[in-house]
Amino acid sequence: MTMLTPDYSLGVGDRFGLEGEAQLSAFIAAARDGITLFPVWNKSHREHHLIGSVPGDVRREADTAVQRLGWTAPYFVDADHVRPSTVAAFFAASDWFTVDVADAIGRPAPPDALDDFRAVWQPWTQRSLPLPGLTGGWTPTAAELRRSAEVYLDAVREAAATWQIIREGIGDRLVRLEVSMDETDRPQTLADWLVLLLALAHHRVPVHSIAPRFPGEFHKGVDYLGDPRLFERTLEQFIALIGIVRAEADLPSNLRVSIHSGSDKFSLYPHIRAVLARTGAGLHVKTAGTTWLEEAVGLAQAGGDAWALMREIYGAAWRRFDELVAPYATVVSLRRDELPTPDDIAGWSGSHFAAVVAHTPASPDYRPALRQFVHLAYPEAARRGAEFLDALRAHRDRIAARVRTNLLDRHIRPLFGGLATAPA
Numbered sequence: 001m002t003m004l005t006p007d008y009s010l011g012v013g014d015r016f017g018l019e020g021e022a023q024l025s026a027f028i029a030a031a032r033d034g035i036t037l038f039p040v041w042n043k044s045h046r047e048h049h050l051i052g053s054v055p056g057d058v059r060r061e062a063d064t065a066v067q068r069l070g071w072t073a074p075y076f077v078d079a080d081h082v083r084p085s086t087v088a089a090f091f092a093a094s095d096w097f098t099v100d101v102a103d104a105i106g107r108p109a110p111p112d113a114l115d116d117f118r119a120v121w122q123p124w125t126q127r128s129l130p131l132p133g134l135t136g137g138w139t140p141t142a143a144e145l146r147r148s149a150e151v152y153l154d155a156v157r158e159a160a161a162t163w164q165i166i167r168e169g170i171g172d173r174l175v176r177l178e179v180s181m182d183e184t185d186r187p188q189t190l191a192d193w194l195v196l197l198l199a200l201a202h203h204r205v206p207v208h209s210i211a212p213r214f215p216g217e218f219h220k221g222v223d224y225l226g227d228p229r230l231f232e233r234t235l236e237q238f239i240a241l242i243g244i245v246r247a248e249a250d251l252p253s254n255l256r257v258s259i260h261s262g263s264d265k266f267s268l269y270p271h272i273r274a275v276l277a278r279t280g281a282g283l284h285v286k287t288a289g290t291t292w293l294e295e296a297v298g299l300a301q302a303g304g305d306a307w308a309l310m311r312e313i314y315g316a317a318w319r320r321f322d323e324l325v326a327p328y329a330t331v332v333s334l335r336r337d338e339l340p341t342p343d344d345i346a347g348w349s350g351s352h353f354a355a356v357v358a359h360t361p362a363s364p365d366y367r368p369a370l371r372q373f374v375h376l377a378y379p380e381a382a383r384r385g386a387e388f389l390d391a392l393r394a395h396r397d398r399i400a401a402r403v404r405t406n407l408l409d410r411h412i413r414p415l416f417g418g419l420a421t422a423p424a
Contacts, residue, residue: 011286
């Protein structure tokens with residue numbers, strides 16, 4: 001079974017599992033502001049593999065933070081970017097499953113499946129659909145829906161197969177299901193989105209959020225690159241299509257869009273808020289790895305041995321540049337010659353490194369390329385094991401303050417402050 005979920009939720013990553021209370025404290029402060037927002041702790045198979053953690057670690061972190069801080073509203077633990085080959089490890093710990101179908105996009109579906117699905121999309125051709133920003137609405141053609149079906153049907157079939165694996169593994173336990181296709185090169189069109197919604201209903205995938213690939217670039221750890229107005233129009237049109245299809249197909253009543261931001265898409269926040277205010281739609285936003293970046297900046301600011309450790313981590317990561325960047329090739333834009341060398345860093349102070357990496361676009365010191373690379377350097381921190389974790393614990397107060405402030409003042413309040421939210 002799947003569960004109904006709140007209108008607004010925010011995904012928070014914590015690679016090393018020490019900042020759960022700091023993260024939750026931001027949600028508690030938001031609740032005092034009247035913002036009903038629900039935390040979703042997320043960690044992928046890839047990150048578990050690189051860190052050496054297991055899904056149960058995330059569940060323990062979330063449960064411990066909730067118990068210690070007295071959180072009484074819903075919260076979730078996300079099996080992030082799972083596939084059929086990796087999902088079983090998350091059964092016991094997760095109540096939110098983000099099924100990643102990006103690798104199946106473009107894979108040909110069997111001809112009989114395409115023929116069967118034609119009867120689903122054919123009635124939508126030559127039908128005018130009222131969508132915001134399009135005078136007279138949008139009338140899908142048979143040609144564009146057929147092309148989209150050829151590209152996306154097998155991805156939906158994989159989502160259905162993965163859901164079947166999840167259901168067999170967890171029984172009747174209530175969970176939330178998300179389908180993700182954001183880590184791809186090509187943004188989805190209106191035809192793609194219509195086909196996806198129809199195919200999910202046709203295959204009875206009880207999806208409660210969908211993470212599309214929006215226009216523009218969503219690189220890790222840095223702001224959006226693209227036209228925010230185009231993003232806003234696309235988001236609102238996708239929300240409108242959900243409403244249209246949901247009225248006629250078997251889709252969950254609380255289906256919403258999920259934005260996998262890659263963290264810190266500050267220039268989009270006013271546009272997202274505007275759409276939410278106009279539509280009253282729910283939303284999930286996943287920020288992911290900014291917590292590790294706040295840890296890195298906090299250690300650099302601490303100076304002394306903590307800064308020396310960060311210099312070592314950076315130097316080792318710089319020498320592994322190709323290896324560390326490869327898994328994130330679709331969501332970063334980096335060249336090694338954009339980065340300072342380890343010898344360069346050796347002459348910096350910790351405070352200068354912090355100023356260069358901290359996401360303060362107005363600062364003359366800020367260097368987006370370096371921030372992106374530090375975002376990807378966490379496996380080198382993990383190699384330090386207890387030495388790195390002990391440094392985080394030694395500077396817990398400094399780092400926790402950064403984590404809390406980052407979530408509350410730079411994400412939660414700009415995105416959701418003042419919006420009408422569902423009751424807890």
